[in-house]
Each structure stands twice: as structure tokens, then as C-alpha cells.
Amino acid sequence: MRVASVPSPVPSPRRSPGGSHASSGGSGCEVTSTSPSSKDALIVQHSLQAGTLQELCWRVVKSHITANNVLDLLRFAEQFDMVPGFVNIRAHCMGYVLRAYEVLRERKGREELAAVVDAGTLARLEAAVEERGRVASGLKAVLGRVVELPPPPPSCEQQAPSVGGHAVSYPYSYLVAGVGWPAAVDPSARETHMCAAEFAQVFGMSWDAYCALPSWKRTVLKQQHRLF
DSSP, X not given: OOOOOOOOOOOXXXXXXXXXXXXXXXXXXXXXXXXXXXXXXXXXXXXXHHHHHHHHHHHHHHHXXXXXXXXXXXXXXXXXXXXXXXXXXXXHHHHHHHHTHHHHHHHHOHXXXXXXXXHHHHHHHHHHHHHHHXXXXXXXXXXXXXXXXXXXXXXXXXXXXXXXXXXXXXXXXXXXXXXXXXXXXXXXXXXXXXBHHHHHHHHSSOHHHXXXXXXXXXXXXXXXXXXX
């Protein structure tokens, strides 16, 4: 006796609670359209990723500011002065200019600095330079002529990265007070341009241990090692 086979019923479309259609395929898996809440989650996730990328880019720029590129970065950041990330870059670059004004003045010239530094700040910096010049002249008259070592050769760069995150490092002997420092060195943070091994040898501690010290203690150590 033969029994005729009965075709299985075709599943009809069902509505998901949010109003979108859902259907079951041959695998038995239900496929639904993206709900509004899922779209919102994707937007939030994209925003978080963009913020993390921006912060990463900011850290890279901050760790590579030098006397050679600080004025270019200032000019670039001023074009986007309403964007928060660029405001931070401009503020950090301006802080670098304030700390290393005399070095920048010698290498770039007063005219180029005047193009990116406001007149009031520039006048105060110039007055400070003149005052320091008068003090130095008085000291030379009392103590005699100050002798400085010649500028370092370009070959003094070391391929090992520095403790401060710079791509290259420099020997301690080219970073101490009284010598002509390499062009890429931040005059106010010369200890950050040493490699990890030499930093530990000079300071007697690792870079992380040094950073954990209070700021006054770090200043004292820099003075003791002629890096202040």
C-alpha cells in the first residue's frame, strides 16, 4: 500500500515586535531587520572609536614636537582653532615656544616667531631675553668668559628610542648644561631624549620610577645631573 507524501507548509512571514518582517530560512534561523536601538548602538560605537583614534593621534603629535616643526604645527592648528583636538595641539605648541623661545629665536628668527605669536606675548618674551642677557653680562664680568663646548655632530643620534617616546635618543654628554644641544632636543625636557639604559645609569632608576616621583624631586635630580 502506497502512501502519498504531503508537502510541508510554506512558512508565512511574521512580524517582529518592532514592526519589521522576519522570516525563517531553511536553516531554521530567524532573520530580523536592524532595530532602531541597534542603529543607535552602532553610532555610539563609531563615536567611541573615533575619539580613541583622535586621542592616539594627539599623543603621537605631542611626543614629536621639536624646535624644527613647532611653528609649522602652530600655523596648522590655527586653521582649526574651533576643533577641540587642535586647540590642545596649539596650547601644547605654544607652551613649547614659551619654554624654548631663545633657542627658537636663534634658529628661526624673530620675524618668523612674530607670525605665530601674538604681539603681547612676544614683547614679554623679548623683555625676558634682554633681562637674562644683562644678568649673563654681569656674571661674565665677575666670573670671566663662559666657555661652551662646540655644537654636537649630526652623528650623535642613537637609533635606540628615547625614554620620552622620541624615535631617536642622544648621549647624556650632549644634553648637559653648557653645550650646544642637538636641534631636535627640547631644552626644557632634555632628560626625555636619553635612551633607557643611559637614563638608568645616570639617574640610578628607571624612567617609570622617575616619573612616579613628585615634580620637585624630579627638578632636584635634573639640577644635580646638569639637565635643568
